[in-house]
Amino acid sequence: xxxxxxxxxxxxxxxxxxxxxxxxxxxxxxxxxxxxxxxxxxxxxxxxxxxxxxxxxxxxxxxxxxxxxxxxxxxxxxxxxxxxxxxxxxxxxxxxxxxxxxxxxxxxxxxxxxxxxxxxxxxxxxxxxxxxxxxxxxxxxxxxxxxxxx
Amino acid sequence: xxxxxxxxxxxxxxxxxxxxxxxxxxxxxxxxxxxxxxxxxxxxxxxxxxxxxxxxxxxxxxxxxxxxxxxxxxxxxxxxxxxxxxxxxxxxxxxxxxxxxxxxxxxxxxxxxxxxxxxxxxxxxxxxxxxxxxxxxxxxxxxxxxxxxxxxxxxxxxxxxxxxxxxxxxxxxxxxxxxxxxxxxxxxxxxxxxxxxxxxxxxxxxxxxxxxxxxxxxxxxxxxxxxxxxxxxxxxxxxxxxxxxxxxxxxxxxxxxxxxxxxxxxxxxxxxxxxxxxxxxxxxxxxxxxxxxxxxxxxxxxxxxxxxxxxxxxxxxxxxxxxxxxxxxxxxxxxxxxxxxxxxxxxxxxxxxxxxxxxxxxxxxxxxxxxxxxxxxxxxxxxxxxxxxxxxxxxxxxxxxxxxx
Numbered sequence: 238x239x240x241x242x243x244x245x246x247x248x249x250x251x252x253x254x255x256x257x258x259x260x261x262x263x264x265x266x267x268x269x270x271x272x273x274x275x276x277x278x279x280x281x282x283x284x285x286x287x288x289x290x291x292x293x294x295x296x297x298x299x300x301x302x303x304x305x306x307x308x309x310x311x312x313x314x315x316x317x318x319x320x321x322x323x324x325x326x327x328x329x330x331x332x333x334x335x336x337x338x339x340x341x342x343x344x345x346x347x348x349x350x351x352x353x354x355x356x357x358x359x360x361x362x363x364x365x366x367x368x369x370x371x372x373x374x375x376x377x378x379x380x381x382x383x384x385x386x387x
Numbered sequence: 388x389x390x391x392x393x394x395x396x397x398x399x400x401x402x403x404x405x406x407x408x409x410x411x412x413x414x415x416x417x418x419x420x421x422x423x424x425x426x427x428x429x430x431x432x433x434x435x436x437x438x439x440x441x442x443x444x445x446x447x448x449x450x451x452x453x454x455x456x457x458x459x460x461x462x463x464x465x466x467x468x469x470x471x472x473x474x475x476x477x478x479x480x481x482x483x484x485x486x487x488x489x490x491x492x493x494x495x496x497x498x499x500x501x502x503x504x505x506x507x508x509x510x511x512x513x514x515x516x517x518x519x520x521x522x523x524x525x526x527x528x529x530x531x532x533x534x535x536x537x538x539x540x541x542x543x544x545x546x547x548x549x550x551x552x553x554x555x556x557x558x559x560x561x562x563x564x565x566x567x568x569x570x571x572x573x574x575x576x577x578x579x580x581x582x583x584x585x586x587x588x589x590x591x592x593x594x595x596x597x598x599x600x601x602x603x604x605x606x607x608x609x610x611x612x613x614x615x616x617x618x619x620x621x622x623x624x625x626x627x628x629x630x631x632x633x634x635x636x637x638x639x640x641x642x643x644x645x646x647x648x649x650x651x652x653x654x655x656x657x658x659x660x661x662x663x664x665x666x667x668x669x670x671x672x673x674x675x676x677x678x679x680x681x682x683x684x685x686x687x688x689x690x691x692x693x694x695x696x697x698x699x700x701x702x703x704x705x706x707x708x709x710x711x712x713x714x715x716x717x718x719x720x721x722x723x724x725x726x727x728x729x730x731x732x733x734x735x736x737x738x739x740x741x742x743x744x745x746x747x748x749x750x751x752x753x754x755x756x757x758x759x760x761x762x763x764x765x766x767x768x769x770x771x772x773x774x775x776x777x778x779x780x781x782x783x784x785x786x787x788x789x790x791x792x
Contacts, residue, residue, distance in 0.1 A: 239790055241408065242739045246732075251791065255727075277731045278748045278761040300761045302729035303791075362735060 245355040245362070246303070253307035258314055259296040266294075268379060272372030274364050279305050283372040290321050295373075302365050304356060309369035311350050321377050328374045335366050391686045397771045399424040399678070410741030413776045418561050418589060418720055418767030419745050421614045423675070430674035431616065434667040442666055443640055443657070457666050460673030461656075467676045468606065469597040470623050474655035477629070478664050481620035482588040483513040485607030486555070488622055488659060489584055490517040492635040493605075494553065500526030502552040505545075505581075507567070508534045508757060509560040512750040514586045518555065527552070534757070538563035538712040542571065547579050554583045558590035558606075562751035562765070563712025564695075564720030566590065573602050582628065588612055592679075592769065593718045594688035598623050610668060614769075615675035619668030622659070629655050636661040687770045691719040694768045698777045705784060711763045719768035722749075725784070728791045730764040733784070737764075740783045742776075 239246065263269075263284035272281040281299035285292055295313045316324040331350065333339040337357050344351045356366045397403050402422045405412040414422060434456065440449035442457045461476050470476055479485045498504065504518045508531055518529050532545045538560065547554070554576045559566050569585055576583045582604035587596060591608040598606050605624045611617035624632075634641055634652055638661035644651040652658045679687070698721050702708055707726035725733060734746030745765040748755045755762060766780055 239736060239739055239786070242736065246736070246790070255792075276747065278752070278755060279731070280761065300729075302731035304732070306729075359735060362731070365731060 245359060247352045247355070249311075249349060249352045250303055250307040253310040254303035257297075257306050257310040259310065259317075260298065261296045262298055263294060263296045266296075268376045270372050270376040272299075272368050272375075274301075274305070274368050276364060277302065279365060279368060281305065281309055281369055281372055283309075283369065283376055285373070285376050287321065292316050292319055292321065292324055297369065301368070302362075304353070304362055304365040305368050308353055308366045311353070312369050312373060315348070315350060316373065324373060325377055328370050328377075331370050332367060335363050391682070391690050393690070393771060393773050396682065397773075399426065400771055401425060401428070403771060407741040407743070408739050410739075413740075413742040413772075413779055415766040415768065415772065415776070415780060416743045416745050417592070417769035417772075418612070418749075418765065420611045420617065421592060421769050422771070423616070424614055424678050426678045427615055427671045427675045431667050431671045434670050438670075439667065441663055453666055456670045456673075457664070460669045463673040463676045464621055467596075467680070468591075468621075468623060469599050471599060472626060475623055475626050475629065477622040477624065477656040477659045478669050479607075479620045479622050479659075480618055480665070481609040481611070482586060482607045483517075483609075483620075485605075485620055485622035486513055486584065486586065487517045488635050489555075489605050489607075489624070490521045492632045492659070493582075493628065494518075494521040494527075495525065496631075496633055498525055498527045498552045501550060502527045503530050503548055503550045504528070505530045505532060505547060505551050505554045507532045507540055507545075507556050509538060509540070509563055509565060509567075509751065509754055510555075510557055511561050511586065511588070512752070513588075514555055514557060515753070531753075534565075537714050538565045539714045539716075540565070540567055540572075542568065542575075545572065545575060547576060547581055551576075551579065551581050554581055555586065556583065557586045557588075558596075559587075559593065559718045559720075560712065560751075560754070561589045561720070562722060562749040562754045562763070563714065564717040564722065564767075565712060565714035566716040566718055568716075569603065570601055577602065589718060589720075592687075593691055595684040604628055610672040610675065613672070613675055614679065615672035616665075616668045619665045619672050621672075626655060629659070632659075634658050634661070638662045640664075682770065690770060691768055694772055694774065694777060695719045695721065697774055698766065698768070698780070701777065701781045702784075705781070705788070707788065708784065711758050711760065720765060721767070722763045722765045724760050724763050725788065728787060730762040732791075733764045733787055736787045736790070737780070737783050740779070740786075742780055742783055744780075 266284035279301035284296045286294040297309045438452045440453045442454040573583045584605035585603045587608040592613045610619040641661040642650045711722040730746035
């Protein structure tokens with residue numbers, strides 16, 4: 238019934254939505270940021286612990302749709318242990334792909350994250366996928382406590 | 388049901404023949420905006436093809452024709468809500484502008500520091516933010532009357548104080564569907580000499596409104612939720628109040644005489660209609676009203692109530708579905724949440740089935756906070772919706788639950 242949309246709602250998305258990874262409050266976070274999508278009311282609180290330029294730990298809390306939850310969950314898995322610079326590059330790549338600036342058909346270097354490339358076909362949902370990443374980018378830049386997709 | 392034929396009504400709406408993702412469109416986002424019947428679409432083109440010029444200005448024939456049609460539309464609006472006079476019908480861009488007009492004109496002239504404006508817990512942002520702006524400008528205070536879990540106003544706690552200067556209440560809630568006891572509210576407020584604005588954006592398409600019977604002081608609604616065009620709306624105000632209010636925008640058409648020293652303002656309703664109005668929009672709104680009166684607002688209300696009841700019963704049978712807004716008196720809105728499935732996902736998946744619903748906070752974030760949900764899915768019905776479409780919605784929701792496991 239939902240065949241056409243399976244390119245977006247893949248099993249990986251359902252899995253991460255049901256059991257989001259690193260879904261917890263982090264008491265010893267070095268930075269904490271609230272992300273908000275005013276369009277749909279999705280909220281995310283992102284915690285990161287940065288030591289010597291390395292993201293030692295990353296976690297999130299909040300309520301969102303399957304796309305934003307899966308995106309946040311996958312993001313935490315990817316950027317943990319990476320340098321701030323590497324995480325920023327991931328943000329750039331993910332942003333280019335989900336907003337259609339990079340039109341390649343497959344994204345092997347994205348690994349598991351590639352499932353979210355399908356969001357390109359659903360402009361109304363792009364912000365769901367990018368909210369966690371915008372929050373991360375803001376946290377890396379050490380910006381104000383709250384970030385919005387608008 | 389004699390006379391009411393949704394099949395015939397559907398044939399009047401060209402857009403209902405659209406296919407979305409290969410499926411016939413099922414449009415259940417009517418509380419956001421309704422679709423337009425051919426009569427409205429044709430009225431719009433007819434103005435531009437045959438009768439268009441600026442209004443209230445020219446001595447030439449076309450300007451006279453456009454003016455007659457424009458003023459004719461005002462008369463249709465007057466009759467539709469049973470206002471006492473054409474002077475009480477001010478054309479604006481929509482409900483939002485109407486409320487802002489009252490806030491900035493009536494409000495700034497009559498409400499001062501420490502005075503109170505009373506709204507309810509179920510208001511749309513457009514009946515919250517204009518008052519917050521006014522409060523910032525004047526030092527007035529915004530008070531909020533509470534509702535219960537069903538989404539009904541708690542009348543015992545609808546308390547006016549010595550300082551209440553204005554009451555502004557949704558006739559029908561866009562997020563919950565609740566129909567408020569507006570006649571009673573007007574009585575309560577008038578008992579203390581306080582005027583009442585009713586936000587009629589949601590109520591007007593779903594039943595007959597009689598502003599004189601309600602005795603409200605202001606009534607605001609939008610054309611686009613009433614099967615008319617977007618960009619046109621109406622502020623009804625009692626002549627006595629409108630007369631005493633200062634203009635809120637200056638410009639052409641709202642003046643009688645201008646020198647560099649001073650200006651004399653035009654009479655009602657033109658005092659509040661600065662600049663060239665949405666001429667074709669107003670005329671097309673008149674066409675929408677003609678169309679609706681051809682069907683009959685009572686018949687529409689009765690049919691929609693049956694649809695709502697049917698949808699509600701079916702929805703209740705779905706495990707994990709929670710209806711948000713269960714007031715005893717409701718208009719045709721079914722707002723709900725599903726366990727484990729976010730409204731945004733429901734919206735995207737239903738769209739795959741050709742079903743258009745709204746997923747989000749419905750510009751009523753305080754209502755979402757009250758129910759502690761980030762958002763809801765909202766199916767809102769119009770006179771062209773059918774019982775089969777309700778079945779498709781319910782079927783779609785069940786499939787979504789299966790997919791999400």
